[in-house]
Every structure is written in structure tokens, then in C-alpha cells.
Amino acid sequence: MNEQNYPEFTGLELSPRKVDYIKFIFEKKGTVKTTDISSCLQVDPSTISKTLNELASTGYLNHVPYRGVDLTEMGKTYAEFLVRRHRILSLLFTHYGLSTEEACAEVSRFEAFVSKDAVNKICNSMGHPMVGVCGEINHDKCFHEEHYH
């Protein structure tokens, strides 16, 4: 409803690998180089370069060739959702006998296929917990969406 929040996304627009890349870039903050992602995620730089281009052309990243990438405003908003999704789902799983590491690993495998609607419902139902197993949970966008429509 509010173009600042890009509420039109479903949460299913990015493939698993792209989710990883965006989350990585978000958590690094600032400009990120191809090599950073390549070495941390153990993927050939050429693969990173290609995917970064795709993410730039779909509006998630600003890409200055040979210089690096950073998130667009839309990319940041989306990344916030990705991180919140990961943390909410991981937290959920730790309530059912999985360790932090297990929950994290498990969720990493499937999170790309869980919709924003589902995450918001779970988040609501859990009472918008502030702390997840992999860091704090930010509910800004979550609240906006719940309150204004």
C-alpha cells in the first residue's frame, strides 16, 4: 500500500542462491566486492559476477562494474524481509527440539520457498519476538504491513 515498503512482493521472487547473496550483501553493509562473496560462499567469482548482474537488472542491487555492488532501497527492504524470514523460521524450529545450528541449517535449505504472508502470520502469532537465534529481529516492515491494510 505504501511504496516505501514495497508490499507487493510475495517473498518467493528470489531463488535460493540469490537469497544467499542478498543476505550476505545486506549483512556486510556497504559496498561488497565479487571476491568477498566468492570466498565466503565458496563459489567461482565468475558465477558471482553473473548473478550479481541479474540481481542488478531486477533492481535489487546497484552494480558498478569492477567496483562492487550495494543494495538499492528496494534491495534493502527485501533483504530485511529475508533476514527476518530466516530468523523467525529458525527461532520457530528451535522451539521444537532443534539446536540453533540445526535450525539454521535446516531453514537455510528451504526458506526461499516460504511466502511473506506465512512469515507475517507466524511472526504475529509469536508476538513479534525481538531476538532470534541468529540475531535480532526487525519488525518495521512487518508492523507496517499488518497495521495499514
Added chain:
Amino acid sequence: MNEQNYPEFTGLELSPRKVDYIKFIFEKKGTVKTTDISSCLQVDPSTISKTLNELASTGYLNHVPYRGVDLTEMGKTYAEFLVRRHRILSLLFTHYGLSTEEACAEVSRFEAFVSKDAVNKICNSMGHPMVGVCGEINHDKCFHEEHYH
């Protein structure tokens, strides 16, 4: 530990589509024809045929060409896990504000990526509920695994 239960699987061996096929065959009970799957899942018969062959050569199905398929013992065991996984996860999601249909649809999208270990832990933690949102939950294999190792 017990060859009757094929406890060696992780739950991640089948791709999403193969999970759909095995679950469908399991729920139909008995011999299933290519056309049954084709018309219900809205996929070209040639695609079904190919995938059925793969599932047969990896030991999940008996395939009599031009006649149909049925589950092997291993296939049945695996299918029971697939159904249990689907129901446990769907039930879980309904505890967090999702309707039966929403939970089912959501889980269908990602269930192939949730490990047997995770499912067993969740199952344990929920107290082995007997009824899920899409039918009864069978805990035979689940109990065996928990008790004997």
C-alpha cells in the same frame, strides 16, 4: 539400525516433483497408471513416464512397462515418511495462524528440503500428534527410530 525401517535416509533424497509423485502413488494405493498421475498433477504423460523410470531405477517403484507402477517396500517406507513430514509440518504451521489450506500449500512448496531428523524432532516435541490437517499421522517408523538408537 534395522533394515526394515531403512533408517539410513536423510529425507532429502527426492526432488520436489518426485516427492509429489511418490505421495500420489502412495495415497492411491495399489497399481497406478501413468495417466492417473498425468491427469491429476497436470503433467504430460511423457514426463511422468520418464520420472517413473528414474524412481524405479532408484528402488522406490516397481514398474511394469505399459502396465503401471507400485511402491516397493522401500518406497512404501519412504512414502510414509513423506506423508508424515507433510502432515507434521502443515499441522505446525496451523498453530501459527495459517489456515489448513494455507499451511498445506506453503508446506508443499518446501517440504522436500526438510530433513528426517528435523521432522522427527518436531514430531517428538509435539508429542506425536495423531491427527494432522490433511489426515491421520502414522508414527510407526518415527517411534522405531526414536526408541532403538
Added chain:
DNA sequence: TGATATATTTGGAGTCATACTAAATAGTTT
């Protein structure tokens, strides 16, 4: 500055999962 080293990108190719069409083959019905 210019040569060299490093980082990044591009081009080409491959795998896996999924799916289709068209043609061949088997089974069934009359």
C-alpha cells in the same frame, strides 16, 4: 610511467530438474 599482479567480467560449456512435442510401440476393444 610502465610493467606486473590482482580482480572482475565475459564467453562457452555442463549438470540437474522439470517439462513439452512428435513419433514409435504396446495394449485394448470391437
Added chain:
DNA sequence: AAACTATTTAGTATGACTCCAAATATATCA
């Protein structure tokens, strides 16, 4: 046995992900 239907095979395609090798840009150092 002819005709109809079901199934399979062969060939092709796309999307996601990957790599290697070569080209290009940037950075460093002498």
C-alpha cells in the same frame, strides 16, 4: 485384424546453478 487408446522413447527446451579459460579493468610497485 483394424482401430483406438495408453505408454514410452527421442529430441528439445528452459531455468538455476556451476565451472574453466580468456579477456579486460584496476591496483601496485619499481
